[in-house]
Amino acid sequence: QVQLVQSGAEVKKPGASVKVSCKASGYTFTGYYMHWVRQAPGQGLEWMGWINPNSGGTNYAQQFQGRVTMTRDTSITTAYMELSRLRSDDTAVYYCARNFPYGSKFLPGDWGQGTLVTVSS
Amino acid sequence: SSELTQDPAVSVALGQTVRITCQGDSLRSYYASWYQQKPGQAPVLVIYDKNNRPSGIPDRFSGSSSGDTASLTITGAQAEDEADYYCNSRDSSGNHLVFGGGTKLTVL
Numbered sequence: 001q002v003q004l005v006q007s008g009a010e011v012k013k014p015g016a017s018v019k020v021s022c023k024a025s026g027y028t029f030t031g032y033y034m035h036w037v038r039q040a041p042g043q044g045l046e047w048m049g050w051i052n053p054n055s056g057g058t059n060y061a062q063q064f065q066g067r068v069t070m071t072r073d074t075s076i077t078t079a080y081m082e083l084s085r086l087r088s089d090d091t092a093v094y095y096c097a098r099n100f101p102y103g104s105k106f107l108p109g110d111w112g113q114g115t116l117v118t119v120s121s
Numbered sequence: 122s123s124e125l126t127q128d129p130a131v132s133v134a135l136g137q138t139v140r141i142t143c144q145g146d147s148l149r150s151y152y153a154s155w156y157q158q159k160p161g162q163a164p165v166l167v168i169y170d171k172n173n174r175p176s177g178i179p180d181r182f183s184g185s186s187s188g189d190t191a192s193l194t195i196t197g198a199q200a201e202d203e204a205d206y207y208c209n210s211r212d213s214s215g216n217h218l219v220f221g222g223g224t225k226l227t228v229l
Contacts, residue, residue: 035218037164045156045164045207047218061217095163103170106211106218107154111163 002026004096004112011118017084020115022096029077030054033099035108036070036081038092046092050105051079086119093117124212125153125221132227133198141193141224143208151211153191155184158205158223167206168193195226203228 007021022034036048049060051070058070069082079096093114100109125145133139143153152171156164166175168184171191181196191210195202208221 037220044223045158045209045220047209047220050218059216100166100169100175102173103154104152104211106209107166107169108164108209108218109166109169109175111165114163 002098002110004098004110006094006096006112006115009116009118011120012086014087014119014121016086016119017082018086018117019080019082020094020096020117022079022081022112024077024079024098027098029072030074032101033105034070034072034079035097035099036068037095037097037108039095039114040089040092043092047108048081048094050099053079083117086117088119091117091119124219125208125210127206127208127221127224129222130225130227132229133195134229135200136197138194138196139198139226141195141206141208141226143191143193143210143221144189145210145219145221146189147210147213147215147219148186148189148191151215153184153186153208153210155182155193156207156209157202158207159203164207198226198228200228202226 003025005023030053033050035050053072072079097108097111100107155168158164172184207223212219
């Protein structure tokens with residue numbers, strides 16, 4: 001079965017960077033886009049972008065352009081999301097989500113457990 | 122701000138039918154999908170591409186669309202359906218994904 005296991009919680013200072021990992025198993029890693037979505041405390045879902053694990057191509061939401069970098073390591077079936085120049089309002093749970101097998105490439109399907117990133121001085 | 126608008130909260134009596142709506146210009150061009158999220162859990166896809174249910178999702182969940190509005194209908198709501206529901210679709214450019222602000226469903 002599809003499993004996405006994310007790295008543990010992080011505490012960062014404003015201005016720092018954070019890199020969250022997402023270890024995939026149970027399917028062909030290079031066959032499905034991987035989305036990153038975040039959720040601030042008590043708030044809604046916010047799409048950050050996706051990476052094509054096969055080519056490494058990325059598509060970032062406009063509000064994160066210049067601050068986010070999505071990468072992957074196919075040898076260990078792991079996707080990464082790095083967010084730089086952190087601010088307090090980046091405090092959120094960050095999710096990776098495999099694109100659903102049916103439908104478009106804009107359809108997060110199976111989700112990781114989430115990684116809480118806290119930005120605080 | 123979200124390009125997809127949802128009512129913040131909706132309530133339904135146990136066993137009754139409830140409709141949750143999502144409005145946005147991009148819905149005239151692209152399908153909506155719907156997610157259920159319970160407290161402390163990751164979202165779960167319940168409807169994709171307007172009215173398709175992933176395996177394991179009860180058939181009391183259905184989707185529809187008309188013009189700039191997509192709807193999620195729960196026919197015969199159960200206590201376990203109490204959750205936050207989010208719609209999503211492509212944005213007006215067609216190049217990015219956007220979520221609605223979410224609707225908190227209370228089952229009375």
